Amino acid sequence: MSLYEHRRTASPAAAAEWSRRQIVMTDLRSVYGRAYPRMSGMLREPSWMFFEVLLPFLATSAFVFVYRALQAPPQYVGFVVLGGALTAFWLNVVWMMAGQLYWEKAQGNLELFFAAPMGFMAILFGMAMGGMVMSSVRAIVVLVVATVVYGVTFEVDQWFLLIAVFLLTLAALYGLGMVMAGLYLVWGREAFQLNQLFVEPVYFVSGLNFPVMSLGLLGALAIATIPLAVGLDAMRQLAFVGSPFPPGTPSVEVEIGILIAMAIGFTLFARVMLAALERRARRVGSLSVRWQ
Amino acid sequence: MSVSSGPPAIAARGLRRTYNVKPTKVVALDGVDLEVPPGEFFGLLGPNGAGKTTLIKILTTLLLPSEGTARIFGFDVVDDVKRIRRIMNMVAGGEQSGYGILTVREQLWMFSQFYGLSRDEGWKRVDELIEAVGMGPERLQRVGTLSTGQRQKMNFARGLLNDPWILFLDEPSLGLDVAAARAVRELVTSWKAAVPGRTVLLTTHYMAEADELCERIAIVDHGRILAIGSPAELKKRVQRESIFRVEIDHLDGGPGSLAALPGVVSAAPAADDDGPVDRQSVTLNLVLEEDGVLGGVVVALSRMGSHILALRKSEPSLEDVFVELVGRGFSDEDGPVESPPAHPTDPAEPHEPVEVA
Amino acid sequence: MTASTAPVPVPGTTPGLASPEWGGFDPSRTSDPGSGAAWRGFGAAVRLGWQMEANWTDPFLFFVYSVAKPVSAALILVVMLSIISGNQDPEYRSFVVVGTALWSLVLAGIAGLAWSVLDDRERYRMLKYTYVSPADFMLHLLGRGVARVAVGAMGAIITIVVGILFLGVPFDAATVDWVGFALVMTLGIVAIVAIGVMLAAVCLQTRQESWSYPDAVAGALFLVSGAVFPLSVLPLVAQAIGLANPLTWWIQGVRDTMFPGGVNAIGGSGSLWMQATGSVAPDTTTTILVLLVSGGLVTLVATTIFRISERRARDRGLLDRTTGS
Numbered sequence A: 001m002s003l004y005e006h007r008r009t010a011s012p013a014a015a016a017e018w019s020r021r022q023i024v025m026t027d028l029r030s031v032y033g034r035a036y037p038r039m040s041g042m043l044r045e046p047s048w049m050f051f052e053v054l055l056p057f058l059a060t061s062a063f064v065f066v067y068r069a070l071q072a073p074p075q076y077v078g079f080v081v082l083g084g085a086l087t088a089f090w091l092n093v094v095w096m097m098a099g100q101l102y103w104e105k106a107q108g109n110l111e112l113f114f115a116a117p118m119g120f121m122a123i124l125f126g127m128a129m130g131g132m133v134m135s136s137v138r139a140i141v142v143l144v145v146a147t148v149v150y151g152v153t154f155e156v157d158q159w160f161l162l163i164a165v166f167l168l169t170l171a172a173l174y175g176l177g178m179v180m181a182g183l184y185l186v187w188g189r190e191a192f193q194l195n196q197l198f199v200e201p202v203y204f205v206s207g208l209n210f211p212v213m214s215l216g217l218l219g220a221l222a223i224a225t226i227p228l229a230v231g232l233d234a235m236r237q238l239a240f241v242g243s244p245f246p247p248g249t250p251s252v253e254v255e256i257g258i259l260i261a262m263a264i265g266f267t268l269f270a271r272v273m274l275a276a277l278e279r280r281a282r283r284v285g286s287l288s289v290r291w292q
Numbered sequence B: 001m002s003v004s005s006g007p008p009a010i011a012a013r014g015l016r017r018t019y020n021v022k023p024t025k026v027v028a029l030d031g032v033d034l035e036v037p038p039g040e041f042f043g044l045l046g047p048n049g050a051g052k053t054t055l056i057k058i059l060t061t062l063l064l065p066s067e068g069t070a071r072i073f074g075f076d077v078v079d080d081v082k083r084i085r086r087i088m089n090m091v092a093g094g095e096q097s098g099y100g101i102l103t104v105r106e107q108l109w110m111f112s113q114f115y116g117l118s119r120d121e122g123w124k125r126v127d128e129l130i131e132a133v134g135m136g137p138e139r140l141q142r143v144g145t146l147s148t149g150q151r152q153k154m155n156f157a158r159g160l161l162n163d164p165w166i167l168f169l170d171e172p173s174l175g176l177d178v179a180a181a182r183a184v185r186e187l188v189t190s191w192k193a194a195v196p197g198r199t200v201l202l203t204t205h206y207m208a209e210a211d212e213l214c215e216r217i218a219i220v221d222h223g224r225i226l227a228i229g230s231p232a233e234l235k236k237r238v239q240r241e242s243i244f245r246v247e248i249d250h251l252d253g254g255p256g257s258l259a260a261l262p263g264v265v266s267a268a269p270a271a272d273d274d275g276p277v278d279r280q281s282v283t284l285n286l287v288l289e290e291d292g293v294l295g296g297v298v299v300a301l302s303r304m305g306s307h308i309l310a311l312r313k314s315e316p317s318l319e320d321v322f323v324e325l326v327g328r329g330f331s332d333e334d335g336p337v338e339s340p341p342a343h344p345t346d347p348a349e350p351h352e353p354v355e356v357a
Numbered sequence C: 001m002t003a004s005t006a007p008v009p010v011p012g013t014t015p016g017l018a019s020p021e022w023g024g025f026d027p028s029r030t031s032d033p034g035s036g037a038a039w040r041g042f043g044a045a046v047r048l049g050w051q052m053e054a055n056w057t058d059p060f061l062f063f064v065y066s067v068a069k070p071v072s073a074a075l076i077l078v079v080m081l082s083i084i085s086g087n088q089d090p091e092y093r094s095f096v097v098v099g100t101a102l103w104s105l106v107l108a109g110i111a112g113l114a115w116s117v118l119d120d121r122e123r124y125r126m127l128k129y130t131y132v133s134p135a136d137f138m139l140h141l142l143g144r145g146v147a148r149v150a151v152g153a154m155g156a157i158i159t160i161v162v163g164i165l166f167l168g169v170p171f172d173a174a175t176v177d178w179v180g181f182a183l184v185m186t187l188g189i190v191a192i193v194a195i196g197v198m199l200a201a202v203c204l205q206t207r208q209e210s211w212s213y214p215d216a217v218a219g220a221l222f223l224v225s226g227a228v229f230p231l232s233v234l235p236l237v238a239q240a241i242g243l244a245n246p247l248t249w250w251i252q253g254v255r256d257t258m259f260p261g262g263v264n265a266i267g268g269s270g271s272l273w274m275q276a277t278g279s280v281a282p283d284t285t286t287t288i289l290v291l292l293v294s295g296g297l298v299t300l301v302a303t304t305i306f307r308i309s310e311r312r313a314r315d316r317g318l319l320d321r322t323t324g325s
Helices: A012-016 A020-044 A048-069 A074-098 A100-107 A109-115 A120-150 A159-187 A189-197 A200-205 A217-225 A227-239 A252-284 B052-059 B081-087 B104-114 B119-132 B148-160 B178-194 B207-213 B231-238 B293-303 B318-326 C035-054 C059-085 C090-123 C127-132 C137-166 C178-205 C208-223 C236-244 C246-258 C272-277 C284-316
Strands: B010-019 B026-036 B041-045 B067-072 B088-092 B166-170 B199-204 B216-221 B224-229 B242-248 B264-269 B282-288 B308-314
Touching: A012 B081, A020 A120, A020 B104, A020 B119, A048 A074, A048 A120, A048 C059, A048 C208, A074 A100, A074 A120, A074 A159, A074 A189, A074 A227, A074 C208, A100 A109, A100 A159, A100 C090, A109 A120, A109 B088, A120 A159, A120 A252, A159 A227, A159 A252, A189 C059, A200 A217, A200 C059, A217 A227, A217 A252, A227 A252, B010 B052, B026 B052, B026 B224, B041 B052, B041 B207, B052 B067, B052 B166, B052 B199, B081 B088, B088 B148, B104 B119, B104 B148, B119 B148, B148 B166, B148 B178, B166 B178, B178 B199, B178 B207, B199 B207, B207 B318, B216 B231, B216 B318, B224 B231, B224 B318, B231 B318, B242 B293, B282 B293, C035 C090, C035 C137, C059 C090, C059 C137, C090 C127, C090 C137, C090 C178, C090 C208, C090 C246, C127 C137, C137 C178, C137 C284, C178 C208, C178 C246, C178 C284, C236 C272, C246 C284
Parallel strands: B041 B199, B041 B216, B088 B166, B166 B199
Antiparallel strands: B010 B026, B010 B067, B216 B224, B242 B282, B242 B308, B264 B282
16 A cells, blocks of 8 residues: 555545444544644643633632622622633633634635535534633632632532533533534624624623623523523522522523523534535635635 | 546536626636546646636535536535545645644644544554655644745645545645745655546646646636647647757758758748857757657758757747637736736635625 | 846836936935834824724624623623612712723723734734834834724723713713813823733734733733722732722723712722822822823833833744644
């Protein structure tokens, strides 16, 4: 076999037909493959520890001090700390996943990805997994350090359920991230600017620093549509058992149901939409236009 | 089953592609028909903006045609996208893609995973290809620090990772120096020769590259194929005779003595003979009916006591072919240039229009 | 082309390099063209920055984008306030609305230059061409950032207007010290841009993922700027940092000149200021003076850091690298 040969088949038709196992294994390998550069980047340029972990901790601290200035009940400090931890994952979704496709296009990698046989959702998932390490470090630092420094007391009755809700929230968040990634593929440069729109306004309607049902109807809408809102609210109810929540706050069970529906719904919708949007991008010719 | 008995490597029928760009619609491809059998090294030759990159993007499933059909080994570029992506790969010139933070080895390994190689298999194949493309010393160098030539070699290694049945090369030597471009050409040639049935589609505006590499060439302009044939066939369109420039030490009887030989169309002193005035040699342009007549001329010269000092065949270039087909050269505009050319949106795809969504 | 085959130049035009009229290399072309050229370069960069910022969508969406972020940030604080103390503290509500409104300008100013570096280096790959042109590099970056600062200022103004109209921020035009306000804003923007220059210097050294750094830096400064709570709430060490921060004095200066008589972020019971000076809170003149001094110092430090970073970037070949993961 020549140096260049690899798994030579009898014909192109034979090479083009992959078994279900081959398809699944390629997608799984692609997840790891795409996560690899992100994880390598973290190790090779450690400035992120300062900018992505320490400084955001200080930003969360600012809201802690707002409540202290207002002499708020202590559980509100806990709300802020938990919200600050979870924002790490939301920012990962917005910047490192949804907006990342725009970067890939700008770098010229996007068309190479589309020309390869793996599923595109595997690439998105790989991006998310790669960024999740950074987000997790940030979330842990915020949680642990803020808890120690600001004396937050968690009252958890059901740890298993709390962890399950956290994982469900991540699944729903990243499903939404895939949907957003597809939209960004279409919107191009607008998407990059719209990233800004998805930070502060989402923080507000998701009740980042206060129980979301304090917003009344707006809060209810947020719980129904934004994974960050419903996940954060459910986790607060599980992490601060006995704390008063605004009237109308859905029970944890209802919120878990919403999260499950979001996780499945967003992921399925992303799958359908990405295929449609890829086709649209191929029709318009925007897969390789860099500055649109 | 031999590849040659299967469907063609590329079969395009009535391919059209339009872009809705402001202020007017742009027709990038205007009814392209093309068939490339398996195992052929096929070239698309044309100036910037001819439609070469648009065609290659359609064939590599990155772009949908507006009209017409195209198939790669029988698989439709619109609907059988996944199957095509498993058996093809592409390398474009002037590419800046890649993750600067990764090493060459890591960058290639990442792509090996996208093509379904296992983890260990991927590393092994990457190491083999790195040696094959001559990047052994740079294997642990970060992609962001590579020179243009090194990056292109890395791109080639990426293009060969999955051992494609068909390899698309879109101006692969763009921006490379002479040595790097030669290395790229040698690499592609040896790769193709290693296994029968491998097909290559090359787009280029470098005549010499097309002439050297391609078994058949399609000359493209304004989205249409103007002519298809082997380089020799295309040149014969322009010049049916064989022309030789010969320098001899002396010629008794003058050029007329050669012109009378059978098969010699004409023999005349070379008009741009810049030799020293006191040189005794004579330089002639001989136009022969065919190459085979040259033997008789050499024998005749020998009988006349003349010695050949230099002999060179004059061939028309592919640009001569293009001029003959289109009426202008590769670098000539249709009319006077009144404004600077538009800035290309992508250095590797100059003048390819962008549809405004 | 030889001299004998060069085209005859048209009278009144600059002779071409190969023309007989070209008398050879003119050293005067390398001399400094003067401040006029520098301002022209700055103006071109401002125009470029505006083109890049403003042409990506329709005006309505652009307006929404420019306004939604600062207004949301203000609403977060207003809701926090209303949950804890209801509607009983209009002064403090004014305090937080003004602080968060001005913070959009801070973020825009800090991000403007940093993102220009990353944009031009990673996305458009024009940084190296800008750098080797005769235009001053820092002036060019400043010009590129002006558009973002303008967008941030627009967001700040609209948020304050929303605050006045809908959120109960008390405003009486007759009590506004317009001259003081103009002075405070000028000094403040210089300080903001200086911090932006420092961050741009950092981004020259770091990789593409630095996009989030401006947000992170702004978030951290949020803690020690007296934007949404008085410094007296912080530990003394943090208060000291806050007092050295020109942004603290700028925000307070805007409050003093536009909304006089409200809560003071710097002084107050238990504050380091009161312990150090004996006075309850600094007056407006003191605020402006300290802003001038601290802003000047930050500007000096920022310029130095930028030049060092620029040199290091040249030394290590970072000006035209592309990173990415």
